[in-house]
Amino acid sequence: MGWGDLGAFGEPSKxxxxxxxxxxxxxxxxxxxxxxxxxxxxxxxxxxxRLPVRNxxxxxxxxxxxxxxxxxxxxxxxxxxxxxxELLKKAGYTNKIIGKWHLGHQPQFHPLRHGFxxxxxxxxxxxxxxxNRERPNIPLYRDWEAFLEYYEDFKIDLKTGEANLTQxxxxxxxxxxxxxxxxxQPFFLYWAIDATHAPVYASKQFLxxxxxxxxxxxxxxxxxxxxxxxxxxxxxxxxxNTFVFxxxxxxxxxxxxxxxxxxxxxxxxxxQTTFEGGMREPAIAWWPGHIPAGGVSHQLGNVMDLFSTxxxxxxxxxxxxxxIDGIDLLPVILQGKLIDRPIFYYRGNELMAVxxxxxxxxxxxxxxxxEEHSKGIDFCPGxxxxxxxxxxxxxxxxxxxxxxxxxxxxxxYPLSFASEEYQQAVEHITGLVQQHKDTLVPGQPQLNVCDQxxxxxxxxxxxxxxxxxxxxxxxxxxxxWPH
Amino acid sequence: MGWGDLGAFGEPSKxxxxxxxxxxxxxxxxxxxxxxxxxxxxxxxxxxxRLPVRNxxxxxxxxxxxxxxxxxxxxxxxxxxxxxxELLKKAGYTNKIIGKWHLGHQPQFHPLRHGFxxxxxxxxxxxxxxxNRERPNIPLYRDWEAFLEYYEDFKIDLKTGEANLTQxxxxxxxxxxxxxxxxxQPFFLYWAIDATHAPVYASKQFLxxxxxxxxxxxxxxxxxxxxxxxxxxxxxxxxxNTFVFxxxxxxxxxxxxxxxxxxxxxxxxxxQTTFEGGMREPAIAWWPGHIPAGGVSHQLGNVMDLFSTxxxxxxxxxxxxxxIDGIDLLPVILQGKLIDRPIFYYRGNELMAVxxxxxxxxxxxxxxxxEEHSKGIDFCPGxxxxxxxxxxxxxxxxxxxxxxxxxxxxxxYPLSFASEEYQQAVEHITGLVQQHKDTLVPGQPQLNVCDQxxxxxxxxxxxxxxxxxxxxxxxxxxxxWPH
Numbered sequence: 001m002g003w004g005d006l007g008a009f010g011e012p013s014k015x016x017x018x019x020x021x022x023x024x025x026x027x028x029x030x031x032x033x034x035x036x037x038x039x040x041x042x043x044x045x046x047x048x049x050r051l052p053v054r055n056x057x058x059x060x061x062x063x064x065x066x067x068x069x070x071x072x073x074x075x076x077x078x079x080x081x082x083x084x085x086e087l088l089k090k091a092g093y094t095n096k097i098i099g100k101w102h103l104g105h106q107p108q109f110h111p112l113r114h115g116f117x118x119x120x121x122x123x124x125x126x127x128x129x130x131x132n133r134e135r136p137n138i139p140l141y142r143d144w145e146a147f148l149e150y151y152e153d154f155k156i157d158l159k160t161g162e163a164n165l166t167q168x169x170x171x172x173x174x175x176x177x178x179x180x181x182x183x184x185q186p187f188f189l190y191w192a193i194d195a196t197h198a199p200v201y202a203s204k205q206f207l208x209x210x211x212x213x214x215x216x217x218x219x220x221x222x223x224x225x226x227x228x229x230x231x232x233x234x235x236x237x238x239x240x241n242t243f244v245f246x247x248x249x250x251x252x253x254x255x256x257x258x259x260x261x262x263x264x265x266x267x268x269x270x271x272q273t274t275f276e277g278g279m280r281e282p283a284i285a286w287w288p289g290h291i292p293a294g295g296v297s298h299q300l301g302n303v304m305d306l307f308s309t310x311x312x313x314x315x316x317x318x319x320x321x322x323x324i325d326g327i328d329l330l331p332v333i334l335q336g337k338l339i340d341r342p343i344f345y346y347r348g349n350e351l352m353a354v355x356x357x358x359x360x361x362x363x364x365x366x367x368x369x370x371e372e373h374s375k376g377i378d379f380c381p382g383x384x385x386x387x388x389x390x391x392x393x394x395x396x397x398x399x400x401x402x403x404x405x406x407x408x409x410x411x412x413y414p415l416s417f418a419s420e421e422y423q424q425a426v427e428h429i430t431g432l433v434q435q436h437k438d439t440l441v442p443g444q445p446q447l448n449v450c451d452q453x454x455x456x457x458x459x460x461x462x463x464x465x466x467x468x469x470x471x472x473x474x475x476x477x478x479x480x481w482p483h
Numbered sequence: 484m485g486w487g488d489l490g491a492f493g494e495p496s497k498x499x500x501x502x503x504x505x506x507x508x509x510x511x512x513x514x515x516x517x518x519x520x521x522x523x524x525x526x527x528x529x530x531x532x533r534l535p536v537r538n539x540x541x542x543x544x545x546x547x548x549x550x551x552x553x554x555x556x557x558x559x560x561x562x563x564x565x566x567x568x569e570l571l572k573k574a575g576y577t578n579k580i581i582g583k584w585h586l587g588h589q590p591q592f593h594p595l596r597h598g599f600x601x602x603x604x605x606x607x608x609x610x611x612x613x614x615n616r617e618r619p620n621i622p623l624y625r626d627w628e629a630f631l632e633y634y635e636d637f638k639i640d641l642k643t644g645e646a647n648l649t650q651x652x653x654x655x656x657x658x659x660x661x662x663x664x665x666x667x668q669p670f671f672l673y674w675a676i677d678a679t680h681a682p683v684y685a686s687k688q689f690l691x692x693x694x695x696x697x698x699x700x701x702x703x704x705x706x707x708x709x710x711x712x713x714x715x716x717x718x719x720x721x722x723x724n725t726f727v728f729x730x731x732x733x734x735x736x737x738x739x740x741x742x743x744x745x746x747x748x749x750x751x752x753x754x755q756t757t758f759e760g761g762m763r764e765p766a767i768a769w770w771p772g773h774i775p776a777g778g779v780s781h782q783l784g785n786v787m788d789l790f791s792t793x794x795x796x797x798x799x800x801x802x803x804x805x806x807i808d809g810i811d812l813l814p815v816i817l818q819g820k821l822i823d824r825p826i827f828y829y830r831g832n833e834l835m836a837v838x839x840x841x842x843x844x845x846x847x848x849x850x851x852x853x854e855e856h857s858k859g860i861d862f863c864p865g866x867x868x869x870x871x872x873x874x875x876x877x878x879x880x881x882x883x884x885x886x887x888x889x890x891x892x893x894x895x896y897p898l899s900f901a902s903e904e905y906q907q908a909v910e911h912i913t914g915l916v917q918q919h920k921d922t923l924v925p926g927q928p929q930l931n932v933c934d935q936x937x938x939x940x941x942x943x944x945x946x947x948x949x950x951x952x953x954x955x956x957x958x959x960x961x962x963x964w965p966h
Contacts, residue, residue, distance in 0.1 A: 004493065004748075004749055007779075009493050010487065010492050010493015010494070010748055010749070011493070011749075012513050012514070012748070012749065012888075012892050013513070013781075013889055013892075014511075014513055014779050028497075030495050030496070030497055031495075210889070211781075211841060211889030211890075212889050212890050213887070213889065213890040215890075216889070216890070257891075257895075257896070258887075258890040258891040258895070258896050259890070263749055263892075265487075265493050265495070265748065265749055266487055266493070266494075266495065266746055266748055266749065268865070296490075296497055298496075298694075358694060381895055382751070382866055382867065382868040382893060382895040383865055383866060383867070384865065384866070384867040385865040404696070404741075405495075406496055406693070406694030406695050406696065406699070407694075407695050407696040407698075407699070407741040407742070408740075408741040409495050409496075409746075410865060412740075412741070412864055412865040413740070413741050
């Protein structure tokens with residue numbers, strides 16, 4: 001989902017009344033970012049509070065390549081990483097993930113081995129249908145075991161776009177919250193739905209209800225679901241004890257627009273890129289009785305901050321034996337403070353850009369290759385900013401392209417290299433980059449090796465379902481990451 | 484000002500708290516349009532309730548050319564047109580225009596000859612400074628007479644952007660409202676400020692206060708002024724008797740961005756074009772006690788509707804002897820109705836595009852000529868949609884380019900000519916166009932002839948100021964309208 005997909009963020013059809021209401025009752029973050037323009041690294045960063053280049057969710061197979069966890073990926077979240085639910089356990093929290101895990105699907109990466117107590121969802125995206133010879137369908141897990149497979153046991157109609165997955169995820173969330181409230185146990189619910197990811201789907205009751213087509217139907221179903229979750233918290237009388245944060249894992253995928261892709265509002269390009277459209281996210285904090293209604297913050301925030309903020313809410317300290325990139329946003333949310341901190345925009349292990357204050361310096365620009373672009377793969381459809389949306393990897397290390405995001409949120413007008421403003425801003429950002437690079441210890445890259453033998457041939461539980469498939473011979477290869 | 488310039492419409496710096504509050508207390512129109520992508524024809528349409536091609540505010544000097552009223556224009560609003568203030572007089576209204584008239588500056592076009600009782604403002608844009616040999620500075624009028632001239636008597640600092648013109652216009656508005664309230668007289672105030680038009684300016688107290696630079700300073704000053712006007716109405720106890728509507732006369736001028744131009748949000752191109760960025764406008768209706776707070780409307784609205792709606796509010800009927808294009812929006816505003824009506828996008832006397840429901844058909848596409856574009860005149864900076872943002876005038880009369888503005892607000896993905904959806908929508912729109920053209924009686928074009936003799940050499944009142952200049956010999960020529 002992109003920054004521009006909610007009514008509160010200027011989507012012209014304004015079809016998200018519940019999220020808009022959540023913002024009206026809580027705090028809207030206008031300058032909130034993901035840690036990566038792609039799903040797996042973004043979700044790994046959220047749960048570890050660390051940049052993907054530290055927690056291992058990146059590749060070194062090519063320069064500045066986005067990578068994720070398809071079902072032939074060998075890697076996943078390393079045991080050495082401390083995940084938010086592992087830490088929250090110390091404070092007595094029950095932790096549940098509902099939705100897409102995406103941090104590796106081999107047994108050692110299972111979410112219940114990394115701090116979660118419950119899981120209802122799938123390890124990978126809902127791609128498919130597959131043929132079970134070349135590749136198996138993606139399983140849906142309940143806790144330790146898979147209990148059905150997409151397209152075989154669970155319908156996702158690619159023609160009509162009908163699937164009631166979000167409804168399943170919603171019901172599971174409501175049930176979990178009820179159970180926790182009944183047992184008076186504190187909980188962390190990571191409602192990590194995979195809508196609006198392509199192939200886009202929505203439940204029958206939402207199909208055809210949006211001005212925006214199927215993608216809008218999916219957004220409306222998310223909006224409705226969030227509304228139901230918030231209402232449930234209120235009806236159970238625990239809304240003043242429950243901190244809720246809504247955001248997305250990357251910008252809208254413009255490549256699949258308009259039917260399967262959304263809006264990044266006035267920002268440049270989309271998912272896969274380190275322009276604002278790829279990484280600036282809609283974000284809303286909600287906590288009645290604590291957050292002043294109708295708040296608006298320009299704090300530079302990041303999904304990694306949810307790690308630190310959640311620990312703070314639970315009265316816990318972040319680990320001191322490693323670099324944590326997230327910051328505690330409670331002073332921002334509760335007292336309206338602004339914390340000075342930069343935003344780092346990575347693609348693979350390359351630092352593409354840095355934002356400090358309203359300035360953003362690009363050290364590398366790339367949308368994707370000419371070769372890919374000529375095949376119609378376009379991360380910036382209809383947008384073309386000369387020297388900015390480049391199709392060759394352009395290095396600007398010694399003379400970064402600098403934009404002022406207040407005057408120029410669309411990254412169209414690089415500042416003059418000769419201006420005093422340029423020199424002052426770049427000098428400041430150069431210092432931040434130096435400091436960042438000096439202390440950076442990259443993690444072991446997890447997204448380099450792919451092997452068809454590790455696919456979901458025989459997920460745990462397959463025996464009960466009678467659905468165990470024989471894996472082919474192991475044949476590890478470098479994964480191919482074209483962009 | 485553009486659709487995307489207000490916080491309520493998704494501007495990322497969200498610096499318009501008063502206009503956002505006006506929307507929260509009133510009704511936000513998301514699908515509201517101007518009648519022309521340029522100022523003079525748009526303002527003529529607002530005051531007459533008629534398309535520029537009917538009221539004469541267009542040119543036939545070239546095909547599909549935008550035209551306005553520079554100070555060498557010979558034409559202006561014809562006597563045969565009935566303006567909103569002329570009609571409101573019948574219901575006892577006192578009518579005042581504060582700001583830019585722009586409907587012709589020769590004596591016969593003076594606003595006090597066309598229904599206004601009072602005028603504080605100027606006949607043309609605040610371009611300049613001029614040298615009084617090639618062209619005189621633009622005068623500022625109080626009622627019948629000019630009382631000072633921009634740049635000579637009134638400072639507009641083009642270097643710093645400082646000018647307190649909006650403050651003068653604000654004070655004048657507050658005073659007029661107070662006077663009317665004291666005398667218990669109904670009033671129509673047309674607060675037609677010329678900010679944020681380039682050269683952009685703001686008062687000292689607003690300079691440097693916006694994240695967005697000088698343009699944002701100007702927006703903030705407008706926002707603050709609107710807030711003060713609404714508060715004044717409330718303090719005088721007449722807010723429940725006063726209908727207020729906020730909108731703009733054309734999309735943000737991207738040609739002068741980022742310093743002098745604003746944002747059209749997710750829409751394509753800007754001022755001068757018939758893409759959404761050129762003609763979709765921010766729009767808010769406010770009338771406490773009558774309009775339900777927080778309303779949102781998808782009614783296809785137009786500045787010409789303010790003519791019909793105002794007459795309706797005053798209990799008057801629109802003239803029956805001519806075609807009126809505006810519709811009465813009161814059923815929309817007060818009862819939440821949706822009225823089926825198309826939007827016509829003209830450039831000069833060419834019908835470039837038509838919107839019906841969520842479909843928009845382009846019969847002609849053009850941003851501007853290659854010749855102009857190669858000189859850096861760009862109405863769509865950073866945007867380039869193949870076959871859409873064309874630099875030659877492309878005719879699509881027999882096979883219009885069709886967009887679905889719900890799924891594709893940015894006009895990037897024309898529908899397939901072969902699709903059933905295309906055929907049905909185009910058939911419907913073709914009927915509307917036929918009906919429109921069958922009844923269209925174009926007015927005498929007013930914007931064809933320019934003559935340096937008619938410039939503001941000796942505006943009424945110049946004797947008292949000792950500033951009368953001798954006009955050169957009359958030398959009428961075809962005005963040059965390059966785009």
